[in-house]
Amino acid sequence: MTGKPDHIQKNAGRIVISVDAMGGDAGPAVVVAGIAMSADKNPDLGFILHGPEDQLKPLVAKKRILNGRVEFRDARDVVTMEDKPSQVMRNGKGTSMWSALDSVKQGEAAGAVSCGNTGALMALSMLRLRKLPGVNRPAIAILWPSRNPQGFNVMLDVGADVRADAQDLLQYALMGTSYVRNSMDIPRPRVGLLNVGTEEHKGHADLKEAYGLISDHSETGGFDFVGFVEGSDIPGDTADVIVTDGFTGNVAIKTGEGTASLMRITLREAFEYSFLSKIAALLAMTSLKRLSKRLDPRRVNGGVFLGLNGTVVKSHGGADATGVSAAVKLAFRLAQQGFAEKLAARVASSVALTQDKPAQMDETSPDQAPTKKD
Amino acid sequence: MTGKPDHIQKNAGRIVISVDAMGGDAGPAVVVAGIAMSADKNPDLGFILHGPEDQLKPLVAKKRILNGRVEFRDARDVVTMEDKPSQVMRNGKGTSMWSALDSVKQGEAAGAVSCGNTGALMALSMLRLRKLPGVNRPAIAILWPSRNPQGFNVMLDVGADVRADAQDLLQYALMGTSYVRNSMDIPRPRVGLLNVGTEEHKGHADLKEAYGLISDHSETGGFDFVGFVEGSDIPGDTADVIVTDGFTGNVAIKTGEGTASLMRITLREAFEYSFLSKIAALLAMTSLKRLSKRLDPRRVNGGVFLGLNGTVVKSHGGADATGVSAAVKLAFRLAQQGFAEKLAARVASSVALTQDKPAQMDETSPDQAPTKKD
Structure with missing residues (x-):
């Protein structure tokens, strides 16, 4: 489906991840430190690094673990946090971001x-990788610390598009389900639709329509639909996948x-308040570290773009080396599972299921068997 | 404007708050315990208590502090958490909730x-008290723990209506400003409009229109408009008033x-993990209590309904006595400040300001001087 079956064979049998070294708040040194951490933990990883080669080469040379595992793609321009997506789509060709996506597009x-x-x-991902057939709006999915046994929920969309109609929300349910199945060991994820209350009569008309659509597709989609959920369920344990539009998800x-x-x-502040509380903080150090590890946003760093021909992981702009490494690990894991291909098949089969006219089905998904797993 | 100038003089010079004793998760005993706490702290408070008199009288009799300070209004029916607003509007006349609102309507x-x-x-508040002239959608405003010096921000709407157009958002900005001025010592509140980013080009069309409207009215409204804010600013320190639609606010x-x-x-869990961490928890007790007091949702219990002819405070359904007492305190403070009257004047003057045709101004607000303070 994605047309790059052989990318896993390059870099001496390693799985290669394309990394944009620029554009983060902390600069390329932190990105290089992050991939070095990943390389250290995982011998099956190789990298293509995008950015100004003269800056990147010395940084990589300092990390012995990266020796022979990094290819460079010289890109002089950088997309800044202030650049508008529309400008970048017109003038972004020389940027490290463009180049990083191109390596996925070319199957490298x-x-x-x-x-x-x-x-x-x-915007660049949609331009370069294109949307999967049948997907109207791609979505950004993130992991969120929760009371579930797996420790996390998946929420989408958290900001790819501020709008989403009922069809889009159904797609999000299917893509989120597929993502959970491939990133956690949950064969039959529970899907919840975010609303202001759990009663069926609440919320916008679009949400009520989406409720019906998602409910109708739970059997064929292989998930349990738990119905409407509330904001408190995002860190809760009633669902594994929280579906919402990008505006609400982003604010949440x-x-x-x-x-x-x-x-x-x-x-x-509470622990620094008095002598006694400072001693308590020392004694509680291990416990506090455990708490902070459990809820550390760096461990769940990485929003995955779903609905494209290829896997793109957005790391937090302020990520440190640990955060970058977590994002790389996520991209690696999804590649290892053949996630992009599975998702494409899943969406294609759902397109087939939701199309009224059988003729259209062949148009958009010529080679997909609707029964294909995931 | 609200037609009840004399309500403050009843109950032997006390300010009287009308309290619905029923409908909370914990039953009327907790509500009575809550008003007893308030009565103990504040000699200027009197109550009208609504619910089944035979249940309420023995509960009140047990609290000596309430002696002579509580009037009863017998109401046999209760609005449950499952009742639909539309049903309650049709059949709610015998309920304690209806009765509690009626005491405000009658000026008692x-x-x-x-x-x-x-x-x-x-729904009942809109039916019984009616919207202020010029208000299309009333809003629920809550206090939210924040990094601001005052320790809280005001956010609205958090669930009165799932929709809000640009005009509504302007009204929320004006009502929120007025609320902050009357509940905290902030003469010129900073208003932020909730969006998915702070750049002007982001978000829905309605939000961009609201941006212009709110910006245009900051001078006459007596507030500083800080522009778009993000979810992270709700507990942050960039604004005192966060304006959003009821769907987004509720999820947030x-x-x-x-x-x-x-x-x-x-x-x-972290503190219960080991022997050492249990000792640490003991030593840190005071610090942890300080933390939990700072972030205790009971202290900020009470969503205020803005945009009605009269003050209504919604306490959390699961509130304990401390929570009920906080909600009563809020209603008292607003009454003491003459908040309902000030808000009515503020909205009327803004209606005058936003009307294109001067003729309409006299229609909707016959007796308001646009220069009246607050």
């Missing part, structure tokens, strides 16, 4: 990772992050 | 407090609450 890499401007990365994750950050600051 | 009380079903309470607060609750659970 199994996935791309970038810390750059999210809007520009999504940023509110959650902001709340967590306020609590961390307040906790630190 | 300066404000109403209920722990009941939010949708039903808003529930996500924030859920995240805070997950962190509390994880923190507790």
Whole structure:
């Protein structure tokens, strides 16, 4: 489906990830440190690194673990956080971001990772990799710390597009399900549709329509539909996949992050307040580290773009080496599972299922068997 | 404007709050315990209590502090959490919620407090108290723990209506400003409009229109418009008033609450993990109590309905006595400030300002001087 079956064979049998070295807040040194951490943990990883070669080569040379595992693609321009997606689509050809996506398009890499401007990365990804047949709006999916046994939920869309109609929300349910199946060991994920209440009569007309559509497709899609869920269920345990439009999803994750950050600051202040509380903090160090590891946003760093011909992972702009390494690990894992191909098949089969006219089915998905797994 | 100038003089010079004793998760005993806490702290408070008199009288009799400060209104029916707002509007006449609002309508009380079903309470409030002239959609405003010096931000709408157009968002900005001025000591509040990014080109068309409208009215409205803000600014320090539609606002607060609750659970688990961490928890007790007081949702319990002829405070359905007492305190404070009257004047003057045809101004606000303060 994606037309690059042989990318996994390059770089001496390693899975190759294409990495945009530029555009993150902390500069290319942190990105190189991140891929070095990944390379150290995983001998099956190789990299193509995009950016100004004269800057990147010395940074890579300092990390012995990267020896022989990094190819360079010289790209002089950088997409900044201030650049508008429309400008980047017109003038972005010389940028490291463009180049990183091109390696996926050409089949040289199994996935791309970038810390750059999210809007520009999504716009360029759609331009270079194109949407999967049958997908109207691609989505960004993230992992969110939750009370579920797996420790995380998947939420999408968190900002690819501010709008989503009922059909889009159904696609998100199918793509999110596929993502959970390929990144966690959950054969039959539970899907919830985000609303202001769990009663069926609540919310917008689009949501009520999506409720019906998602419910109708749960059997063929291989998921359990738990119906409407609320904001409190995002970190909760009632669903594994939370489906929403990109506006609501984006506000929700940023509110959650902001709340967590306020609590961390307040906790630190509380422990620095008195002599006794400072001693308590010392004694509680291990416990606090466990807490902070559990809820560390760096461990779940990486929004995955779903609905494209190829895997793109957006790392947080402010990611440190640990964060970059987590994003690389995610891209690697999805490549290893053949996720892009499975998702394409899943979406194609759903297109077949939701099309009224059988003639259209052949048009959009000529070679997909609707029964194909995932 | 609200037609009840004399309500503050009843109950032996006390400010009287009308309290719906029923509909909360924990039953009337907790509501009575809550008003007793308030009565103990504040000698200027009197109550009208609504519900089955035979149940309420023995509960009140047990609290000596309430002696002579509570009038009863017998109401046999209760609005449950499952009742649909439309049903309650048709058949709710015998309920304690209806009765509690009626005391405000009749001018017997300066404000109403209920722990009941939010949708039903808003529907009944609109039916019984009616919207202020010039307000299309009333809003629910809540306080949210933040990094601001005052410790809180105001956010609205958090669920009165899932929709809001640009005019509604302007009204929310004006009502939120007025609320902040009357509940905190901030003469010139900063208003932010919630979006998925701070750049002017982001978001829905309605939001861009609202941006222009709110910006145009900042001078006459007496607030600073800080432009678009993100979810992370809700617990942040860039704005005092966060304006959004009821769908987004509702999802945001529930996500924030859920995240805070997950962190509390994880923190507790961390401290119970080992012998050493249990000792640490003992030593850190004071610090942790300080943290939990700072972020205690009960302290900020009380969503205020803005845009009605009268003050209605919605307490959390699961509120304990402390929570009920906080909601009563809020209703008292707003009554003391003459908030309902000030808000009516503020909205009327903004209607005058946003009307194109001067003739309409006299129609909707016959007796308001546009220069009137607040």
